[in-house]
Amino acid sequence: MSHPNRPSFLILIVIAGLLAACAAPTATPAPVAPEAAPTAPAAAPASSTAAPAPARVKALRLVGGTDWGYPSPFGFNRGPGYTRASYIFDTLVWRDRFGQTIPWLATEWRVSDDNLTWTFTLRDGVKWHDGKPLTVEDVVFSYQYFAKTGSGWFMAPISDVASVTAVGERQVAIKLKRPFAPFLTTIAEPVFIIPKHIWEKVEDPKKFTGPEAVIGSGPYKLIQYSKAEGAYLYEANDDYFLGKPYVQRLEFIPVGDVALALANRQIDAFDKFGGVTDEMLAPFTKAPFRIGKAPGEWGMNLYFNLSAQSPIADVRVRRAIAHTVDRDALVARLLLGFGEPGSPGGLPPANPFYNPAAQTVYPHDVAQAKALLREADYAEGQAVTINLTYSTSDNPRLVEMLAAQLAEAGIALKPVPMDQAALDAAAQAGNYDMLLVGFGGLGGDPDQLRRNFASTSKTVGFSRARGYASAEFDKLADEQVSLLDFAARKAALDRMQMILAQDLPALPLYYTARVVVYNAEVFDNWYFTPGGYGGGIPMPFNKHQFITGLETGLKIKGAQ
Amino acid sequence: MPGLGILTIFVLVALLAPVLAPYDPHALSGQPLERPSAAHPLGTNDIGQDILSELIFGARISLIVALAASMGTVALATLIGAAAGYLGGWLDTALMRGVDVLLALPRLPLLILLAALLGAGLPQTIAIIALLFWPAAARTIRAQTQSLRRRGYIQMARQLGGGTGYVLRRHIVPALAPLLAFELVMAAGRAVALEAGLAFLGIGDAAAKSWGLMMRFALNLPGLLLGDRWLWWLLPPAACLTLLILTLTCIGIGLEERWQPRLKRRP
Numbered sequence: 001m002s003h004p005n006r007p008s009f010l011i012l013i014v015i016a017g018l019l020a021a022c023a024a025p026t027a028t029p030a031p032v033a034p035e036a037a038p039t040a041p042a043a044a045p046a047s048s049t050a051a052p053a054p055a056r057v058k059a060l061r062l063v064g065g066t067d068w069g070y071p072s073p074f075g076f077n078r079g080p081g082y083t084r085a086s087y088i089f090d091t092l093v094w095r096d097r098f099g100q101t102i103p104w105l106a107t108e109w110r111v112s113d114d115n116l117t118w119t120f121t122l123r124d125g126v127k128w129h130d131g132k133p134l135t136v137e138d139v140v141f142s143y144q145y146f147a148k149t150g151s152g153w154f155m156a157p158i159s160d161v162a163s164v165t166a167v168g169e170r171q172v173a174i175k176l177k178r179p180f181a182p183f184l185t186t187i188a189e190p191v192f193i194i195p196k197h198i199w200e201k202v203e204d205p206k207k208f209t210g211p212e213a214v215i216g217s218g219p220y221k222l223i224q225y226s227k228a229e230g231a232y233l234y235e236a237n238d239d240y241f242l243g244k245p246y247v248q249r250l251e252f253i254p255v256g257d258v259a260l261a262l263a264n265r266q267i268d269a270f271d272k273f274g275g276v277t278d279e280m281l282a283p284f285t286k287a288p289f290r291i292g293k294a295p296g297e298w299g300m301n302l303y304f305n306l307s308a309q310s311p312i313a314d315v316r317v318r319r320a321i322a323h324t325v326d327r328d329a330l331v332a333r334l335l336l337g338f339g340e341p342g343s344p345g346g347l348p349p350a351n352p353f354y355n356p357a358a359q360t361v362y363p364h365d366v367a368q369a370k371a372l373l374r375e376a377d378y379a380e381g382q383a384v385t386i387n388l389t390y391s392t393s394d395n396p397r398l399v400e401m402l403a404a405q406l407a408e409a410g411i412a413l414k415p416v417p418m419d420q421a422a423l424d425a426a427a428q429a430g431n432y433d434m435l436l437v438g439f440g441g442l443g444g445d446p447d448q449l450r451r452n453f454a455s456t457s458k459t460v461g462f463s464r465a466r467g468y469a470s471a472e473f474d475k476l477a478d479e480q481v482s483l484l485d486f487a488a489r490k491a492a493l494d495r496m497q498m499i500l501a502q503d504l505p506a507l508p509l510y511y512t513a514r515v516v517v518y519n520a521e522v523f524d525n526w527y528f529t530p531g532g533y534g535g536g537i538p539m540p541f542n543k544h545q546f547i548t549g550l551e552t553g554l555k556i557k558g559a560q
Numbered sequence: 561m562p563g564l565g566i567l568t569i570f571v572l573v574a575l576l577a578p579v580l581a582p583y584d585p586h587a588l589s590g591q592p593l594e595r596p597s598a599a600h601p602l603g604t605n606d607i608g609q610d611i612l613s614e615l616i617f618g619a620r621i622s623l624i625v626a627l628a629a630s631m632g633t634v635a636l637a638t639l640i641g642a643a644a645g646y647l648g649g650w651l652d653t654a655l656m657r658g659v660d661v662l663l664a665l666p667r668l669p670l671l672i673l674l675a676a677l678l679g680a681g682l683p684q685t686i687a688i689i690a691l692l693f694w695p696a697a698a699r700t701i702r703a704q705t706q707s708l709r710r711r712g713y714i715q716m717a718r719q720l721g722g723g724t725g726y727v728l729r730r731h732i733v734p735a736l737a738p739l740l741a742f743e744l745v746m747a748a749g750r751a752v753a754l755e756a757g758l759a760f761l762g763i764g765d766a767a768a769k770s771w772g773l774m775m776r777f778a779l780n781l782p783g784l785l786l787g788d789r790w791l792w793w794l795l796p797p798a799a800c801l802t803l804l805i806l807t808l809t810c811i812g813i814g815l816e817e818r819w820q821p822r823l824k825r826r827p
Contacts, residue, residue: 259783272782275606277593283786333592333607396766397607397777403767404586417680 057247057523061267064252066230072213073192074205079440079537086534087234087543089192089216092120096544097551099530101184105193115179120172126241128195129215136166141196149205157186159458179482182445190535219245219547229254243556246549268522271540273298274335274512288521294528295350296339296511297443297538303435303506307467310433311384316376318504322362323369324409331510334398342508345497346449353446353490355497369409389416390436391423427462439463444536446493450477453505468505516540525549563811570804574619581613585769602792614769615796621770622752625686629751632690634744637697645705662695675763685764689751697743708735742815749808756801771797
C-alpha cells in the first residue's frame with residue numbers, strides 16, 4: 001500500500017552523491033579498477049640512507065577525475081593536459097628539480113655568434129613506440145607541422161622561428177627571426193617532437209585521435225583514457241632511451257576527497273593550489289607521509305575587455321575596481337592565507353623578473369575608488385553594472401566575495417557562469433566584458449607579458465588580453481625578448497609591469513601557493529619545478545621525477 | 561501529531577530567521593574556519609560566515625521550496641489528473657500516455673538538462689521540481705476521480721444539469737481533498753530533498769544559503785572527515801534536512817490513513 005514514489009528521494013540522494021563524485025571532487029570515491037595497492041618497499045625505512053635502493057615503483061596512483069582532453073600533441077587542454085601528453089611525447093630539452101635546462105632528445109646544443117641559429121645534436125638510438133627510429137627528419141617535420149597547423153599552446157613562440165633544417169644525419173639547425181632570449185625555455189622545451197611517418201598524412205590534427213595519435217618516443221605509453229571519468233592510465237615504455245622508467249605505471253583515477261583518499265591509501269599523492277591550512281595537513285605530518293610546498297605560479301585574474309562597449313573601457317573605472325577589490329582579503333578567505341595577492345604588473349613574486357613597485361599601485365581604498373568613478377561621470381549612488389563571466393569549476397565564493405566588495409563602491413556585477421571549456425573559448429574569442437580566468441606559467445619566462453598584452457602579439461588563447469594597445473609597452477615588449485643580458489631585460493620588464501599596472505588591461509587577484517602531499521613509502525621524489533616544466537607548468541608532475549626517481553641528471557635511480 | 565509540532569518549529573525558525581540568527585549569513589562575521597565558540601556556536605565556514613546563521617536561514621529556502629514546489633506539483637497534477645479522470649475518452653488517453661512518457665524518462669539527466677536550460681535561481685529550482693513531480697501525482701488523482709465520477713451523488717448532480725466546471729469545483733475537488741493534502745505533503749518532502757540534491761551538485765545559485773549548499777562547501781574542504789570539523793559544519797545541515805524530510809513523510813503517512821480509511825489499524 002505504500003506510495004510508489006516514496007523511496008525516490010532516498011535514491012535521489014544516493015544518485016546525487018555518486019554523480020557529485022564524477023562531476024566535482026566532493027563526495028564518494030568512484031572505483032575505477034585501480035591496480036592492487038603497490039607493495040611498498042618494506043625494507044626501506046624513510047630515514048635510512050644505508051638501506052638498499054628500492055625496486056622500481058610498480059604503480060603511482062594520482063588524482064584524476066577531470067578530463068583534460070586526449071593526450072595527443074593536439075588533443076589536450078591546458079597545463080594538466082600538456083602534462084598528460086608529455087608522458088608520451090618528448091622534446092629537445094627538458095627541465096629538472098632546480099629549473100635547469102637539461103638535455104633530452106638533444107644531447108647538446110650551441111648558438112651562433114649572432115644569437116640567431118641554434119644547432120641541436122640528436123641523441124642516438126631513440127625509437128618511437130612503434131619501433132621506428134626517431135630521426136632529424138622528425139624534428140624538422142615537427143617544428144614545421146606545429147608552425148603550419150598551429151596550436152594555442154605553441155603558436156606564439158613558434159612564429160619567431162624562421163626555419164628549421166637538418167644538418168647532416170644527427171643535427172638540426174633552428175634559425176630565428178631575431179635573437180630570442182627565452183628560446184630554450186619557451187620553444188625548445190615545450191614543442192613536442194612527433195613522428196613524421198604518422199602525422200604527415202594528418203590534415204586536421206585536432207580530430208586525429210586514434211591509437212596512432214599517441215605513438216610518441218616518451219617514457220610512457222597510454223593504456224587507457226576515459227573522457228567521462230577523467231581517467232588516464234600509462235605503462236612504462238621499457239625501451240625508453242634513458243632505460244626502464246623508475247615508476248612503472250602512472251594512474252590518474254577519479255577520487256572524492258583527495259585528503260581522505262590519501263589517508264586511506266587509495267592514492268599515493270595529491271596536490272593543491274591555495275586553500276590549505278595546517279589543520280588540513282596535520283594528518284600527513286608523520287611517516288609515511290611527507291609534504292612539499294612552493295610559492296604561487298598560478299594566478300586568478302580579472303580581465304577587462306577593452307574592445308567591448310561597457311563602463312570598463314574607461315581606465316578610471318578599472319582603477320576604481322582595482323582600489324575596491326581587497327586582494328589581501330581574497331587571499332585570507334579564498335586561499336585560507338595560502339597564497340599571495342595579485343600584482344597589477346602581471347608577474348608574481350616567485351618570478352625572477354617580478355617588480356614589487358607594481359604591487360603597491362592600488363592600495364585598498366574605497367573612497368579613492370568612489371572619487372575615480374565620479375571623475376568618470378558616474379554620479380554618487382548611480383549604479384555601475386558590469387557583466388562578469390566566470391567558470392563554474394572555479395571557486396564560487398570568489399564571485400560572491402567580489403560582488404560584495406565591489407558593491408561598496410556602487411559597482412554591481414551581473415554574473416555570467418560558464419563551464420571551463422566554454423569560458424576558455426569565450427576568453428579566446430573576446431566574448432566578455434569582465435572575465436575571471438585562472439592560469440599558471442607565471443613563474444616561467446616573462447615574455448608571457450608580451451604574448452598576452454602586446455598589441456603586436458600573435459598569441460591566441462584564453463590568457464590573451466582584448467583591445468589593449470600601448471605604443472610604449474609594445475616597443476619595450478618587442479625589445480626585451482632580444483635582450484640576452486639579465487639586468488637589461490629586467491629593466492625593460494620592470495617598466496612594462498608599471499605600464500600594465502597603470503593601464504590595467506587585467507587585474508591579477510591572487511597567486512595560489514602550492515602543496516604536494518604524498519606517501520613517501522610508495523614514491524619519495526616529489527618536487528615542484530621552479531618556473532614550471534614544458535614552458536611553465538606549475539604542477540608537481542614533471543615526468544623527469546617519475547623516469548629517474550631523482551632530482552636531476554639522466555641516470556635512473558637504482559640502475560647499474 | 562508530533563510531526564506537525566516539529567514542522568511548526570521549522571516554520572517558526574524560518575519566519576523568525578532574522579531575529580534568531582546571530583549574524584547576516586552572508587556577512588564575513590569571523591575568520592575562515594573558526595571552531596565553535598561563544599561568538600560562533602557552530603564556528604564559521606570556509607570564508608568566515610557564521611554557520612549557525614547559515615543553518616537558520618537555510619530553513620527558509622527549504623520551506624519556500626517545499627511549499628511552492630509542492631503546490632505547483634499538486635496544482636498541475638490536479639488540473640491534468642482530474643480533467644483526464646472526469647472527462648475520460650480521448651483526452652484521458654492522450655493525457656495519461658503523456659504521463660507515462662514523462663514517468664519513463666530518467667529523472668536526474670532530465671533534471672540537469674532543465675537546470676541548464678532554465679538557469680540558476682530559486683524560482684527556476686521550484687519550477688523544475690514541479691515540472692518533474694506532477695505526473696506521478698496526476699495518475700493517482702485521475703484514478704480517484706474516476707471512482708468518484710461513478711458515485712451516485714455525482715451522477716445525480718450531472719443528470720440534474722451540473723456542468724463540468726461546476727461538478728469538478730463543487731464535488732470532485734472537495735472529495736479529493738484528503739488525497740490532495742497527502743500528495744501535497746509528500747511532494748513537499750521530495751522537493752526538499754531534490755532542492756538539496758541540486759544545490760549539492762552545484763546546480764543553482766551558489767550564493768544562496770541552503771542546507772544542500774552548506775554540505776557541498778563543507779565536503780569541498782579536503783580532509784573534512786579526517787578531523788572533527790564535520791561535526792559542526794556537515795552534520796547540522798544534514799540532520800536538519802533528514803528531520804524535515806522525515807517529518808513531512810510522517811505527516812504524509814498520517815494523512816494517507818485518513819484518505820484511505822482501510823489503512824487504519826483496527827483496534
